[in-house]
Amino acid sequence: xxxxxxxxxxxxxxxxxxxxxxxxxxxxxxxxxxxxxxxxxxxxxxxxxxxxxxxxxxxxxxxxxxxxxxxxxxxxxxxxxxxxxxxxxxxxxxxxxxxxxxxxxxxxxxxxxxxxxxxxxxxxxxxxxxxxxxxxxxxxxxxxxxxxxxxxxxxxxxxxxxxxxxxxxxxxxxxxxxxxxxxxxxxxxxxxxxxxxxxxxxxxxxxxxxxxxxxxxxxxxxxxxxxxxxxxxxxxxxxxxxxxxxxxxxxxxxxxxxxxxxxxxxxxxxxxxxxxxxxxxxxxxxxxxxxxxxxxxxxxxxxxxxxxxxxxxxxxxxxxxxxxxxxxxxxxxxxxxxxxxxxxxxxxxxxxxxxxxxxxxxxxxxxxxxxxxxxxxxxxxxxxxxxxxxxxxxxxxxxxxxxxxxxxxxxxxxxxxxxxxxxxxxxxxx
Ligand SMILES: C[S@@+](CC[C@H](N)C(=O)[O-])C[C@H]1O[C@@H](n2cnc3c(N)ncnc32)[C@H](O)[C@@H]1O
Numbered sequence: 001x002x003x004x005x006x007x008x009x010x011x012x013x014x015x016x017x018x019x020x021x022x023x024x025x026x027x028x029x030x031x032x033x034x035x036x037x038x039x040x041x042x043x044x045x046x047x048x049x050x051x052x053x054x055x056x057x058x059x060x061x062x063x064x065x066x067x068x069x070x071x072x073x074x075x076x077x078x079x080x081x082x083x084x085x086x087x088x089x090x091x092x093x094x095x096x097x098x099x100x101x102x103x104x105x106x107x108x109x110x111x112x113x114x115x116x117x118x119x120x121x122x123x124x125x126x127x128x129x130x131x132x133x134x135x136x137x138x139x140x141x142x143x144x145x146x147x148x149x150x151x152x153x154x155x156x157x158x159x160x161x162x163x164x165x166x167x168x169x170x171x172x173x174x175x176x177x178x179x180x181x182x183x184x185x186x187x188x189x190x191x192x193x194x195x196x197x198x199x200x201x202x203x204x205x206x207x208x209x210x211x212x213x214x215x216x217x218x219x220x221x222x223x224x225x226x227x228x229x230x231x232x233x234x235x236x237x238x239x240x241x242x243x244x245x246x247x248x249x250x251x252x253x254x255x256x257x258x259x260x261x262x263x264x265x266x267x268x269x270x271x272x273x274x275x276x277x278x279x280x281x282x283x284x285x286x287x288x289x290x291x292x293x294x295x296x297x298x299x300x301x302x303x304x305x306x307x308x309x310x311x312x313x314x315x316x317x318x319x320x321x322x323x324x325x326x327x328x329x330x331x332x333x334x335x336x337x338x339x340x341x342x343x344x345x346x347x348x349x350x351x352x353x354x355x356x357x358x359x360x361x362x363x364x365x366x367x368x369x370x371x372x373x374x375x376x377x378x379x380x381x382x383x384x385x386x387x388x389x390x391x392x393x394x395x396x397x398x399x400x401x402x403x404x405x406x407x408x409x410x411x412x413x414x415x416x417x418x419x420x421x422x423x424x425x426x427x428x429x430x
Contacts, residue, residue, distance in 0.1 A: 005398045007414045007422055053214030053224055059111030059187035065174060066182035068110075071192045072175075075102050078203045090345045092206065101202065101209045103171070108213050109195060110171040111187040143292045143310040206346040216265065220274075223265045223298045228290030230356035232267035235387070235417045236332050240271035242385050242415060242426060243328060247275065253383070255279040256327025261315055261370055262286055264356060266295030266308070268330045273304040280327075282308045285318055288355060315366070316373030326377045332387035333366035335359040363389050367397050375408040378429035384409075390421040397425045 063071075079098035086092030093101070174186065190198070201207040210216040210231045216223050218232040219240060225231050247254045254277040260269040263284035272282050284299070286292050292310055299308050311318040315333075319326075336357045341349060348357070359366050367386060374384045388394040394414050401409045409427040417423035 005395070005402075005412050005414050007416065054105070054108040054189050055213070055215060055222070056224075057189040059189050061188040061191045062185050063188055063192055064182065065177060065184045065186050067192065068106075068186050068188075069175075069182070071195065072102070072106065074196075075199045078199060082203060086206065086346070090343075092345050092347060098203060102199070104209070105195070105199070105213055106171040106175070108215075109189045110174070111189055143296060143312050206350065208347040208351055211351060218265075218267050219271055221267070221270055221298075221302065223267055223270070224294055224301070225265050226290070226294060227351060228288065228353055229294045230264040230291075230352055232265050235419070235423060236267065237271070238415075238417055239268060239330055239332065239385050239387060239424065240275060242424060243272060243330060243383075244275050246328070246383050250381070251277075253327045253381075256379070256382070257322065257325060258282045258328040258330065259316075259319060259322075259326055259377070260284045261329060261331040262333045262356070262366070263295045263310070264288075264291050264332075266298040266310075268332065269295065269308045270298060270302055270304060272328075272330065273299075273302070273307050276307070280307070283319060283322075284308050284310045285313055285315065286310075287312065287314050288353065290353070291356075315369055316377050319373075319377055323376055324379050326374075327379060327382045329370070329374050329378060329382075329384040331370050331384075333359065333370060335363045335367060335387070335389045335393065337361060337363040337389075359389075362396070363393055364396055364400075367393075368400055371397065371400050371404070374429070375404055375406075380429055382429045384425075384427050384429070386425045388423060388425060390417075390423045394422045394425055398427075401425070401427050 076099060079102055080095050082093070082095050082098055084094045087094045174181075174184075177184070188195075198212050202209060202212045208231060210225050211227055214224060214226060216225045216231050218234075219237050223232060243258075254275070258272050258276065258280065260266075260272060260282060263269050263286045266284055269282045269284035272280075276282070284295055286295065289312075292312055296305075296310050299305055299310065313319075334355065334357050336344070336359055338358050338361055340363075341354065341358055343349070344357070367388060370386065371384075378384060386397060388397055398412050398414055401412050408429055410430050411426075411428040413426045414422045415424040415426055
């Protein structure tokens with residue numbers, strides 16, 4: 001028998017993201033899902049031998065402002081040549097979107113710090129914070145995170161003093177300079193040649209912008225991403241607001257242990273890390289080595305390594321010791337029906353990892369598996385929040401929870417996203 005679940009709209013008004021991922025979409029409206037075909041003949045390759053995000057590289061390249069403006073003009077022409085053909089083909093970016101991304105890319109590449117290899121300290125802190133403090137809330141082997149070398153490389157671009165005020169200018173400061181300033185030297189984090197390669201990958205090969213620049217803006221965070229790791233989406237930001245709403249009602253939940261299942265870039269775990277009480281902890285689980293690597297890197301950048309344990313395994317399998325102990329579970333698992341994968345926007349279908357997208361025939365294989373696991377892993381009064389493909393799929397998941405043997409869940413709610421689509425399923429363990 002089909003049950004009517006409460007459908008609620010979140011009262012928070014808007015995403016806080018600086019929204020640099022707008023033209024990347026796979027979360028559909030169940031009512032209006034339009035899966036048009038995307039070009040299958042894209043030559044997928046990338047120049048990412050340098051894995052550091054553009055904004056984190058040292059500014060070891062120079063150009064005159066005039067050369068840079070010429071390069072920008074070339075890049076603008078390329079963007080304009082796209083017109084609306086990608087949008088019509090598969091809902092991809094149009095010229096307007098690409099021109100906006102071009103300005104973001106220049107923001108990332110024009111350095112406001114002088115070239116320097118000193119001093120070496122960790123983001124927002126001292127060198128001491130590189131020393132890992134093992135956290136002890138779970139008897140499982142933690143994923144062995146990124147190498148010290150990579151962290152030190154990242155650290156090298158921080159905390160450099162601006163001796164010369166001219167060098168402390170950002171792209172937005174210099175782009176409107178007068179012609180008399182065009183001979184000024186600009187410090188760049190990539191050569192104009194590399195930028196041309198990156199921009200060609202973006203515009204012609206449709207490599208996602210976030211992979212091109214190596215990072216995604218999500219809530220208040222700038223998260224590293226690269227091929228092999230899902231780019232965190234704006235709609236997923238709302239899951240942290242939903243968790244915050246639960247914590248506001250039951251503050252003790254913030255002192256408990258939470259799980260982010262299928263952590264990807266670590267976005268949800270890091271978001272949770274920013275709202276839990278100092279006593280609260282998080283386990284971030286994924287099966288993908290690429291995801292675990294990037295999640296660990298992001299967690300360390302935000303100095304949350306003492307609060308978040310990164311574990312390799314399938315859903316609840318690394319958490320068997322935690323039966324009945326979790327205060328909360330957040331998951332945005334793969335939920336796209338297998339038959340839709342081949343028809344996704346090229347940026348998604350050709351570049352993002354299939355294991356982050358494909359949820360089986362109906363898209364509910366992983367969602368169902370997580371519901372079953374949460375039935376033994378959550379403590380009494382603990383909550384689970386799941387992201388779904390929306391609409392009917394969200395209702396299916398709510399029905400799965402409602403019909404589970406022994407009735408482990410109550411207060412099952414469907415929650416609309418900010419676009420008004422029933423997207424999330426929330427439930428409490430009895
Ligand atoms: C849709 S992505 C979500 C990533 C991230 N949580 C976010 O919201 O941006 C799904 C993630 O689940 C991971 N995943 C897929 N199958 C899994 C499994 N059996 N166990 C754990 N993680 C899995 C994928 O590697 C991917 O990182």
